[in-house]
Amino acid sequence: MTSEELIPHLFRTEFTKITAVLCKLFGIEHIQVAEDIAGETFLLALETWSYKGAPENPVAWLYAVAKNKAKNILKRNQTFSKKIQPQLKNSVVTSSEIEIDLSEKNITDSQLQMLFAVCHPSISAEAQISLALRILCGFGIEEIANAFLSNKETINKRLYRAKEKLHHEKVQIEFPSEKEIDKRLDNVLTTLYLLFNEGYYSESSDNILREDLCLEAMRLTYLLIENEQTNLPRVNALLSLMCFHASRFAARKNENGEVVLYQDQDEKLWNAELISKGIFFINKASQGKIISKYHLEASIAYWHTIKADTKEKWESILLLYNQLLQIEYSPVAALNRTFALSKVYGKQEAIKEAEKLQLTNNHYYYTLLGELYKDINNTKAKQYFEAAYSLAKTQTDKRTIKKKIAGL
Amino acid sequence: MKEFVLIFRTSPNPDFNPSPEQAQEMMTSWMNWMGSIAAQDKLASQGSRLGISDAKVVQPNNVVTNGPFTEIKEFINGFIIVKTDSVEDAIAIAKECPMVKGGGGNVEVRRAVSPEDNS
Amino acid sequence: MKQFLFLYRTDYSNMQQATQEQAEAMMKKWMDWLGSIAAENKLVTQGDRLQDTGKVVKSNNIVTNGPYTDIKESIGGYSIVKADSYDEAVDIAKGCPIFNTGGSVEVREIAAM
Structure with missing residues (x-):
């Protein structure tokens, strides 16, 4: 790997580790300082490596630079140092002696604790995902903006507000207590699930970015599995x-x-x-x-x-949707249940059930009705597909529906 | 939206001894019925299925008798809560209950008292 | 821990019209009682109070006015508690204020789904 390839690669994996460890050390209110140190470390790598070539052990190099930068800030800025001091675990040592622990264990622990801090119920789901992408996945602001089909300014504002809120709420970067872990974990899982879906269903045309989002969600979920308490x-x-x-x-x-x-x-x-x-x-x-x-x-x-379309398959899927809806209703699950019902009991039965749903502002609802009426009453099927077409928002959906109308 | 409690009542039938297939089929029809209510976003609570054995009735003056409440042939074997706009909607749902359709029992439909009712 | 359903039964025809003060006092007793169960972390849900009218749906689309009238006492509400045994659940039920007004509590263990 040349240094041009190496740095972005390392950025994705190491930026988040450095940020997590430093942020854990400094406290959530200094999340920006932690990010800046990590950012400057990479800037220095970019300058030095392209000139001298990459060092033998680039990761160790990055950690050494980040440690020095962190120590310098603590030394140089007495006020900052004083503010930080009480929060440091080893409060006996002076700032110059502070050991910044970039061991694998501390990195994993810090990232896990950051995950809980970032997925805090005091900030919106959107902000949680954006922060997770930035702090835990090392995504650039532009990439986050792309994923959300938004712009850099909006994302920057969102991140800023979220950080302020976490500071204001005095969210601690720590593993939740045993009593709290269940509730907090549910929130973390929801965020990871949304992060995955953001990648899976995103309208963004950047396929690699979308896949990355999914892989990051999986990596963070795996982090929870590797930890005994959250496995x-x-x-x-x-x-x-x-x-x-x-x-x-x-x-x-x-x-x-x-x-x-x-x-x-x-x-x-x-x-x-x-x-x-x-x-x-x-x-x-x-x-x-x-x-x-x-x-x-x-x-x-x-x-x-x-x-393969077996009876067992669709009966199982129908039963699972029946159970899922009882735990948590969602229009998508209601529609999918009805589709499974048609596979098990036939279209006539499914039409009766579909008409009870009345999801009249949902284009998938009309697409489903169109599918069910197809070959039973094609005039009605066409009407439903047309209703779906007029409600569909994305070009992809519109194209799909158009094909269905043509196929009648 | 109002909430209605559907109370299932059935009479014990010692002769009824369903085959595993029949039992499975009954279970499936209950799951489909519950799924259908949930798919309409009208299920407020899955409620509970109640065991028959060891039931007790606690009466005034610390009198405890073995239950279930036995003054009638039918006993309660469970309940769910639905949310609908009207009692008619709730009744329409109850009519689809496998126990009613199969003739195995009755459903009592009762509106839950909401905080607004007290004001 | 097992879960038990408490069904509160009262004879509505026998109920006397309570004054506002009486109703409030009664309500307070119920809340105190439910609160004491909750304080022991044994209340799963405080459940619902039911309106005194209702319908009964029978097979063949027969709908009659309810509440269920085959017995004098109809269900006025329910709660769910958790307890280790029937004995414990019955002990909890004994504290129910319904006994001041001549009702009863049916205690039923909840079966797994």
Whole structure:
């Protein structure tokens, strides 16, 4: 790797580690200082390495520079140092003697604790995801803006406000107490799930970026699995769900970036390794009595890795959706349940159920009704597809619906 | 939206001994019924299924008798809570209950008292 | 820990019209009682109070006015508690203020789904 390739690569992995460790040391109110030190470290690497070539052990180089920068700030800025001092774990030592621990263990611990701090219920889900992308995944502001189909200014404002809020709420970078961990973990899982979905369903045309988002969500979920206290069945279920979904990454978009519907996907493009990982984690998730929504969604995703339309498959999927809806209602789940019902009991039964849903501002609802009426009453099917077309917002959706109308 | 409690009542039938397939089928129809209510976003609570054995009735003056409440042939074996605009909607849901459709029991539909009712 | 459902039964026809003060005093007793269960971390849900009218849906689309009238006492509400045994659940039920007004509590163990 040349230094031009090396630095972005290291940035993605090491920026977040340095930031997490320093931020843990300084406290959440100095998150910006931690980010700046990490940023300056890479700036120096860029200057030095392109001139002298990369050092033998680039990571050690980065850590040494970051440590020195942190110590210098503590030395130079007495007021800052005083503010920091009481929060330092080793409060006996003076600032010049502070040991900045960039060991693997402390890095993992700090990142895990940062994950809990960032996924704090006091800030909005959107802000949590943005912060996680910045602090824990090392995404640039522009990349985050791309992922959210937004602009840099908005994202910068969002990040700034979120950091202020975390400071104001005095959120500690620490592992939640045993009593609290269950509640806080649910919030972390929701954020990781949304982060994954942001990548999976994003309208952003940048395929690599979208896949990166998914992989980062999986990496952070895996961080929780590696930690004994958070290696819980529902965490394994969430990772399993992500593996199953990610296995279809290559198959669900064609070369023009259009969504390829599940039934039209080439299953040879499905990633067998990710599928078997998904099965591994769902098995791990089955230890325990509580069935979370992630268990149900992972099981549904598992059945979708089997392409053949068997009776058993659709009966299982219907049952899982029945359970999922009882835990948490969502229009998507209601529509998918009705689709599964049509596979088990036929279209007539499904039409009766579909008409009860009345999701009249949802274009998927009309697409489903169109599908159900197809070959039963094509005039009605066309009307429903047209209603769906007028409600659809993205070009991809509109194209898909147009094809359906043409196929009647 | 109002909340209605659907109380399931059934009479014990010692002759009814479903085969595993029948039991499975009954379970599926309950799950489909509950799923259908949830898909309409009208399920407020999954409620509970109640065991029959060891039931007790606690009466005034610390009198405890073995239950379930036995003054009638039918006993309660569970409940769920639905949220609908009207009692008619709740009744329409109750009519689809597998226990009612199959003739195995009745559903009592009762509106839950909401905080607004007290004001 | 097991979960138990408390069904509160009262004979509505026998109920006397309470004054505002009486109703409030009664309400307070209920809240104190439920609060004491919650304080022991044994209250799963305080449940609902039910309105005194209702419907009964039977097979063949028969709908009658309720509440269930085959017995004098109808269900006025319910709560769910957690306890280690029936004995413990019954002990909790014994403190219920419903006994001041001549009702009863049916205690039923909740079955797994």
